[in-house]
Amino acid sequence: MLQKLLPLCLQLACLGGLATAVSIQNSIDFYRNSELQADAAQSAQQCPPPKPHSQVSGCPRRSCRVDADCGESGIRCACDRSLCGAVCVRYNADCSPLPEVVNGYKIEKGPAYLNENSVGQVIQVSCRPPFSLEGSTDTIVCQGNLKWSHPMPRCSREEKCSPPARIPNTVVVRAPSEAPEYASGDQFVYACAPGYRSDRPDLTVSAICTRGQWNMRDIVCSVVSCGHPGDPANGKHLNWNYTYQQKVSYFCFEGYRLTCRSETEKISDCQVRTCNADGRWSGSVPECKSIQCPNLRNPPNGMVSKGWNFVNSVVQYSCHAGYRLVGTASRMCRRNGTWDGEVPRCVVQDCGPPPFVANAYRVQVTSTKYKARVTYTCLPDAKLEGENGGQIICQTDGRWVPAPPKCRSHCKVPTIAWGKALIGRPDGPPAVNKVPSDTTLWVRCDENYQLRRTLYPRCDNGTWTGIPSCVPKDCNDRPPLVKNGIARFYGTKHNDRVIYSCYVGYEAVRGSSVLTCRYGRWVGTPPVCTKKKCPWIESPAGVEKWLIGPEGIKNQWTRPQTTSDNEELVQFQCIGKGMALRGHTHAICLNGQWRPPGSPRCVRQMHKQIPHDWLFYRVGKR
Structure with missing residues (x-):
């Protein structure tokens, strides 16, 4: 209007x-x-409600329907269709200015009264041919938090896509014709390959060529697992990988044979199973049946033990009394269901020639088969030793039982010099001529004689275990001790000697220095060791002598007939004044001689020479 x-x-x-x-x-x-x-x-009333996260996105807190709801001048009611909804904002509240669109142009889609960057303004970007839009959307909105809803779209030249890379474990279910390059909008559709599946069944993923790149969502296809294939009783399977196209093979424990459950199924189909693409195993779980060997018959004149006939079972063969087994006594059931070895035979038992016995008469043998008997008889001067009166019997196991006897020869009594042989004990009867085997002798030696070693000889089948002898007695005691002397000896046997010697300072005055052991006694008189004496010392006139004892007591020595004891000391002194000794002042008695020998002499005493420095001295020195 x-x-x-x-x-x-x-x-x-x-x-x-x-x-x-x-x-x-x-x-x-x-x-x-x-x-x-x-x-x-009208625009505020038709505005959509705010988004749930608008309160944490910086939107104005006051909502409105008309400008009057805002209550202040300079504030208007703006419609943000992207985030905040209808909110009160200032007239000059704008988003950041938008740059010009290169190779394109902007179209204002908001109300006519809004500027390009006013809150609530909607901007649509269009591109000029041959350029195309680059961005997630062609429309952006100035939001109530003074931020644009999306980055500014750009116009770029259309780019081709090279063939897409292969996605592991997938197959292409729909694709354009094969070409070296693909235009924008071309699409490949992928699905998991057989034997693989994604987390969502029947999931397909599209790859779309967009500005020279393939835009698609990731798809992860995991290999299908068939799970545990199951094991038969008395058997197991090999390979613990249960995924697509993996195979498991079955085997049975020893003593069992693998068979299929179905008669129509081949043994190869149930012995080896494959994990299929649908997650199920091919074939069925096999069975392990026990392997058994046929029953065995008793051999003539023998028998076989009755027991199990499974694999590794063992049976024993035995023969009746009077027969022996020829061949293997045991047989084992093998894995192929047959018995190893061959059937043994039972033949009449023969013990063979009876054993030879020394010192026995030669026996007359009429039979050596089962229950045959042989009796042995010893020669004269031989003693029978054994069980069953010397009779042996052929047994079912081919042995002569009991052990053959022994005929042990008598022994001739030995002649013992300086002794006598008795039988068995000290008061036993004398042993004369010959004695039976196992007889023990007791030897008694004459007076002053003894056995060489303690031995009781025994007659062992005509031979003595040893013959003792009587020898002169040894001296059991040590030789007599000598005071102030020493005895040297190296044994106390018969004819051993002891040699005596006196200590230093002592001499033997009577007795013998050598004693001999004769028939258990030391023969001879040991010596007596007394102290040696030193003779009188002749001294020149004017010299007197004093004897000094062990305790330092001095006694004048004036009697020539008096001798001095060993280690006694003599001191020499001059008689009268003005006399001095020339020579040693003391002597000691050692082993009967004075040391040093001889006597000193007395001479008139002379003054010592006056020192030279007593007579002369220098000036200034006192």
């Missing part, structure tokens, strides 16, 4: 003068404001 009245009013204003023109302009502004307010009120 306003657009129609505007040209007419301008003409009237030109005809009526300036006053009329001003009046007409005021009328036009009134009508324009009224129309804008009506459009704004």
